[in-house]
Amino acid sequence: MSSCIKxxxxxxxxxxxxxxxRSKFILNNNNQIEIQRIEVDGCYIKQGKRCDYILSTENFDFLVELKGEGIKSGIEQLEDTIHKFYVGDSKSKRGKKAIIVATKTSPSTRSAIKTAKAKFKKYNSSLEVKNLIFETSI
Structure with missing residues (x-):
């Protein structure tokens, strides 16, 4: 497990x-604060639905799912990861941003995304879906 966390x-x-x-998540860490990079998929959690990575700061977490397509399955993977890592845990109140970066999105997924955004609020999390590259700063 410790090899999954850097x-x-x-x-x-x-x-x-x-x-x-081709999907990428970029985090600009200009102050070079220490971040835990958790490789969730296939390392920290080997079975079941799970996101690819969690980047954890002292008081905020980014849950990242990198997809080709399949936004709906990405939503399920993020939600299952939240249940495994946070629900019923002291970390459940931490601020979280769940992110899907996909190479392809379709108009048919808009209503699923809208419904999921409302659902994720109960986990103290926002949900964002972006095409190809998601870039943010801390």
Whole structure:
């Protein structure tokens, strides 16, 4: 398990799709604060639905799912990860942002995204879905 968690303090942290997809998550960490990078999928959690990564700061977490397509399954993966990591735990009140970065989105997923955004609020989390690259700063 400890090999799944790395402490990093890089200025720019980039997460890419391990399966060779084009989706990327970029976190600008200008103050180089220490962040725990948890490789969830296939390392920390080996079975069941789970997101790809969690980047955890002292008081805020980014849950990242990098997809080709399949936004609805990405939503399920993020929700299941929240249940496994946070529900019923002292960390449940931590601020969270659940992020899906997909190479392809379709108009048919809009209503599922809207419903999921409302649902994620009860987990003290926002949900964002972006095409190809999601970039944010802390």
């Amino acid at each position: 402490k990093i303090n890089l200025k720019i942290i980039t997460l890419s799709d391990k399966r060779g997809g």
